[in-house]
Amino acid sequence: MESFFIRYRNLLVLLVILLAQIVGLAMQVRRGSSGRNTLDTHDSSGVRLIRLWAETLVAPPERAVHSAKLGILYVWNNYFYLQNVRRQNEDLEKTIDRLRLEQAALLEDARQGQRLQAMLGFQEKYIYSTIPAQAIGTSGSEQSHVFYIDKGEDAHLKPDMAVITGDGIVGKIRDVFPHTSQVLAINDQTSGAGVILETTRIRGILRGNADGQLMIVGILADERIQPGEVVLTAGGDLVFPRGLPVGVVDKVVRDPDRGAFIDVMVKPAAHLDRLDEVLVITSTQPRFSDQQQKDVATSEEVKGAEAEAIREQLKASQINAERLPGLTDPNAPQASQPGGTSQPAKPGQAPGTPTPATAPPAPKLLPTIHPDRFSPGTAPTPNTGSEPNAALPKAGASPSPQSAPKSEPPSQPQSDSQSQPERKP
Amino acid sequence: MALLGADFRRDMEIHRYPLLVYGLVPLVSLVLQAWLPRLLGPYTWIDLPLVVTVYFALGRRSPIQGTLMGAAIGIFEDALSHHAIGVNGIAKTAVGFLAASVGIRIDVENFTIRVLLNFLLSLLSSAIFLFVYRVLLGLELEWNWLTQVFIAVGNSLVALVLFPVLDRFQIRD
Numbered sequence: 001m002e003s004f005f006i007r008y009r010n011l012l013v014l015l016v017i018l019l020a021q022i023v024g025l026a027m028q029v030r031r032g033s034s035g036r037n038t039l040d041t042h043d044s045s046g047v048r049l050i051r052l053w054a055e056t057l058v059a060p061p062e063r064a065v066h067s068a069k070l071g072i073l074y075v076w077n078n079y080f081y082l083q084n085v086r087r088q089n090e091d092l093e094k095t096i097d098r099l100r101l102e103q104a105a106l107l108e109d110a111r112q113g114q115r116l117q118a119m120l121g122f123q124e125k126y127i128y129s130t131i132p133a134q135a136i137g138t139s140g141s142e143q144s145h146v147f148y149i150d151k152g153e154d155a156h157l158k159p160d161m162a163v164i165t166g167d168g169i170v171g172k173i174r175d176v177f178p179h180t181s182q183v184l185a186i187n188d189q190t191s192g193a194g195v196i197l198e199t200t201r202i203r204g205i206l207r208g209n210a211d212g213q214l215m216i217v218g219i220l221a222d223e224r225i226q227p228g229e230v231v232l233t234a235g236g237d238l239v240f241p242r243g244l245p246v247g248v249v250d251k252v253v254r255d256p257d258r259g260a261f262i263d264v265m266v267k268p269a270a271h272l273d274r275l276d277e278v279l280v281i282t283s284t285q286p287r288f289s290d291q292q293q294k295d296v297a298t299s300e301e302v303k304g305a306e307a308e309a310i311r312e313q314l315k316a317s318q319i320n321a322e323r324l325p326g327l328t329d330p331n332a333p334q335a336s337q338p339g340g341t342s343q344p345a346k347p348g349q350a351p352g353t354p355t356p357a358t359a360p361p362a363p364k365l366l367p368t369i370h371p372d373r374f375s376p377g378t379a380p381t382p383n384t385g386s387e388p389n390a391a392l393p394k395a396g397a398s399p400s401p402q403s404a405p406k407s408e409p410p411s412q413p414q415s416d417s418q419s420q421p422e423r424k425p
Numbered sequence: 426m427a428l429l430g431a432d433f434r435r436d437m438e439i440h441r442y443p444l445l446v447y448g449l450v451p452l453v454s455l456v457l458q459a460w461l462p463r464l465l466g467p468y469t470w471i472d473l474p475l476v477v478t479v480y481f482a483l484g485r486r487s488p489i490q491g492t493l494m495g496a497a498i499g500i501f502e503d504a505l506s507h508h509a510i511g512v513n514g515i516a517k518t519a520v521g522f523l524a525a526s527v528g529i530r531i532d533v534e535n536f537t538i539r540v541l542l543n544f545l546l547s548l549l550s551s552a553i554f555l556f557v558y559r560v561l562l563g564l565e566l567e568w569n570w571l572t573q574v575f576i577a578v579g580n581s582l583v584a585l586v587l588f589p590v591l592d593r594f595q596i597r598d
Contacts, residue, residue: 135463
């Protein structure tokens, strides 16, 4: 038995290590409700510990390499390159050399200033709370498009925070370590972001393919989608705020698996392969500057003062209205009923005719000293039978105070009509 | 390629290195692998940790050591990615074991054999990665074999340069 283990110790060690890794893999995969296997979105404590160890080992050298690269670039741009220029221009005057040296230094400062200004402008354009960070490393794997930034828990970063640049979206934070964070780029196969095409307003899901290219999947074939159309975030994924630039449509290809669908290849707005400075969106709540907050407070104060003034004016007008002599007949019946229900038939009005719910008060008419045929209330009533339709309101005509004047005693019209022939010569 | 006895080759040509080299070289390869994509972009068609695994497995000529080193480097790579831990680990474990097993039998000082071995083992590593991801785990993964061929070629070329450099760190009697 001992000789068996000694003889096959190489194979046994291999099998044990492979088996241990397979068991470990099985513990990291879950079967989803759709029947498909998926990786745990949140690492278990053991897996996270391994990742933390790896990151702790790799991050310091990566920072050192990144700093060395910046230092070399700085030295090259500020010394060696300028020395070469000086050698090539030996015949030029020393003054020009000195000016070029200063110019190069200023140019570097200007570039840095422009870059910072662009980032600042982006922050002002999208009023979210952001934290700038430097990309320091990647996963190094062709199948894993993730990269590391130099901010972590110390900067209060959390998973699922959006990472962007001044050009467009970049990815989202997948894991946070004490001083670094792992960012899942949008061109990874497991990434997903809700996007919308700016012109056609077609929505889809953005992810990466095997070559690290961006593509929008799950779109029905649509001829309106043309190359060059701008792609924006849709804002429905709870990671990226709405309206951030994603890229432009590069080309449209048919989905090889589903014939009715197409894949829209997208050219990213951000340079995903050459990332240096990025911004992490730490809050999607609007953030106002001090001046903006003062303006808002002033506006609210002014609005409040105006509203109070209007209320005072209304109150004063009501008091004045109560003090002024009224035009309404205190003896007149209530003009309206709540709800605009039908009123009892008045003289000169058809029974059941609806009256407006808020009919204005009828004017008080003074008694006629010498009534004639033009006097109110002298129109023949339906009971007289002379003009049967004269007193009926026209269909569709709204009742008005003029159409329902104060009724007069019925004896007066009769006497007037009777006296009319007597006035004729 | 001359086929020699395994015990003879093991006794005669086991390469030994300072302990620091065993720790630093894999670490440097992992750091460079993580940093190079920032320099070369999508054209980083090399897998330095794999080349280092193959080198030490071939040099030590011990399948157990090759297996352990491959597993450690692979798990480290997985930890830096967002994949499940063990996908690269299994692939590089197998590569380390095979490289050490082959190293016992053949003359690995030959440049042609080194290039060929790195090319074949790179493709094998990619195939095992794909097998584990799609078959064992049942996960969806788009795959481009052309890129893997480019990586295999890149690894072979890097090995041509890197192996002689690492040979300088050998402890010679």
